[in-house]
Amino acid sequence: MLIEMKNSALSQIGQRTPEPPISWLMQTALTRPRLISLAAGFTDNPSLPVAETRAVLNQILRSPKTGQSALQYGSTAGDPALRRLTAQHLQKLDGAHGENYPPERLLITSGSQQLLYMTAEALCDEGDIVFVEDPTYFVYLSILQSRGPRARGVRLERDGLDLAHLEKILTSLKRSGELRRVKLLYLVSYFQNPTGVTTSFEKKRGILKLLKQFERAAGHPIYLLEDAAYRELRFETVAAVCDRRFSDGMTNIRRSQTAATSYGEKSALAVPGAAERVIYAGTFTKPFATGARVGYGILPEPLFTTTRHIKGNHDFGTANLLQQLLARALASGAYAKQVARLQKRYAHKARVMKLALEKHFPSAVEWWEPAGGLYFWARLPKHIPTGVKSKVFQTALKNDVLYVPGELCYADDPARRKPNHEIRISFGNASEAEIREGIKRLGNVLKKFYDLPNL
């Protein structure tokens, strides 16, 4: 009945939001039942806190009073008790004083992803510039592409962002008059997705100092958005446990931890002056339950207020039932127990992957062992591409093993050729047996290509 139109009615955003590359990978996985996916960022199934969640939900829903409150709308910013508990939790992670962790500037979100999206909305117009690590979290690149600002990659070293490179880019943008387009720097600060790299506290301090130096020329604040999604999935605290289970040492992991540093590097919130410039994005999704998606952010004013208004338009508040679940889990200690359990579990799975990599990967492949999070990062020689159309990827697929090609994690940048010889491999969702078998299959594929002079 209705005519087919030649043009679509899609907006600029609509036209700029294609299928994310990762969706294609996931769909591919579904079509091959024998396939072992080391690509997904899903978390470990057997460790999910099923009994704990059931117990907490029963507590909430046992009485009409707490039950009705959990099943009613809440406020846009989030449940007051959860905001207070989350602020305390962050303060404890940083071993710091309270002033930089105000519940009043803490926003509860539907996963930390929603905070990444809304801060991009609140800060960035089309053509603005956002600094990202090179490589970075690929969904953040999708957000920027859809919304219109340009991503500008800053080199990543083993201890985090390359400050000299950041300064060089800032200086060059100042010279070209583009500094006013720079709005923020996005940093996945702990056990980064995709590389596993953690940025040191000193570097966070250095980033804030550098950004500040260029603010006057920019004419407005330049924010540091610290995405700490993987922060609590650290292995350090369970190093002693692992050492008892495995004969060989965990060389990349410091063994003796004082109580003060057992939580690892402090967040950028602990840098003096952070209250005005640091956006901290955290989540309970990965350290507790991925199906109960609750994230949060601490934001400077006026950004906090603006982002809260934007959230009012998105959904006027994250599902109250999930917020009550997390608030009770935090208050009762169930959350802390689950995190400790996950840390052990992932430390063990990372260990399984490390042993498999040592056994099956060609010895010349360089791979980075993480001290937390869900990912190993491996680098092949430059003449062996790993992208979705590459022979390596296609052969791996034929052999029923899937990884994330490294090139998906790099921003477009005319100043450098996009590296295309790396891979991200995850031990998050695969079982121990799948990790062993998956790495064996992938190693066998790589061996076929490794000795070839050129492809």
Place this chain on the structure above:
Amino acid sequence: MLIEMKNSALSQIGQRTPEPPISWLMQTALTRPRLISLAAGFTDNPSLPVAETRAVLNQILRSPKTGQSALQYGSTAGDPALRRLTAQHLQKLDGAHGENYPPERLLITSGSQQLLYMTAEALCDEGDIVFVEDPTYFVYLSILQSRGPRARGVRLERDGLDLAHLEKILTSLKRSGELRRVKLLYLVSYFQNPTGVTTSFEKKRGILKLLKQFERAAGHPIYLLEDAAYRELRFETVAAVCDRRFSDGMTNIRRSQTAATSYGEKSALAVPGAAERVIYAGTFTKPFATGARVGYGILPEPLFTTTRHIKGNHDFGTANLLQQLLARALASGAYAKQVARLQKRYAHKARVMKLALEKHFPSAVEWWEPAGGLYFWARLPKHIPTGVKSKVFQTALKNDVLYVPGELCYADDPARRKPNHEIRISFGNASEAEIREGIKRLGNVLKKFYDLPNL
């Protein structure tokens, strides 16, 4: 340590997203403990399905298999079983055949609000035009203001949109060359927020026909976004029950319903050709539990695919635990039972409000009795303004009763003066005693002003 900058780094969107007027109302409510709020769109607390939710969640979390699945990430489009059940549910509501209700084009969202937001993103650039009812849902006006398209009000009659007025505006836009900026018409089709008006199926068909006529000149599709948030909160099906409880007749409610029409007006999805032009936004939030926020939409292609990608950037999928809860509630019949219970409850509360209005409001105040939903709409004489700065509003506040001023529900429009003499009053959240007392207080306030010749 960090310098204070004169300019903010906020984007255009950030600068265009002020505090929503309703937040101010809600905060005002909190500062007066004796205040009765007839303003909030919250739902009835005692009817929330606490025991039912607990039972379903226990079923899910009793076994590791279903428990782990519910606590793991799902896919961006939503749980396949919930998508299928939702499509069947809609088809049943329309008493129709399946082809216009494809699970493949059904997207699960965090409340229907998220769908309203994302379709605005997918379709509208700054300066585009969106038709809305005059008056309309005020949060939708906030979304448009933030995102940049212009809202254009179309007159509302007691049986829905004024088609002659819509045609007049379309013709005028064609003449001025602005038709290419028109992207969609937003219609709150059942028991509208704020007026309680339901748009007839014939009018929906008429709207689609009119939009189609102007598409060629627009050069692209013009969509009808049907927001059916209140659809299932209808009183018709329980009229007989109410009639037994109250001596006076329910004059605005048809008494005898055949099975085929007991669900009321069909949605625009039942119009031939709807698959290409109708965006249907529905929700389980209001008819089941507001704290477990699950909404959904059926969208035409390519809009479905684009909106799914946008959702991937927002949050890559609504919390799986809540989706599993709704899927089980739908499949087991717990959902249908809860809806039937709510229908009775709201029919009763509407009745309580009606009797209070008859008793306490000045007899010359015109008010519209709804056949469903959560709201009454009352119209004062034009010389008595009701806005937040008006004497009526301020006196009501002093007497501890709160309503939503009608002017908040009107789009800016240079072609007509914004009506400012109406009020929205809700029986959703207030108890029966509060409804009686609130309407009494408000009636006494109105009486003070009603006999004055001018203010």
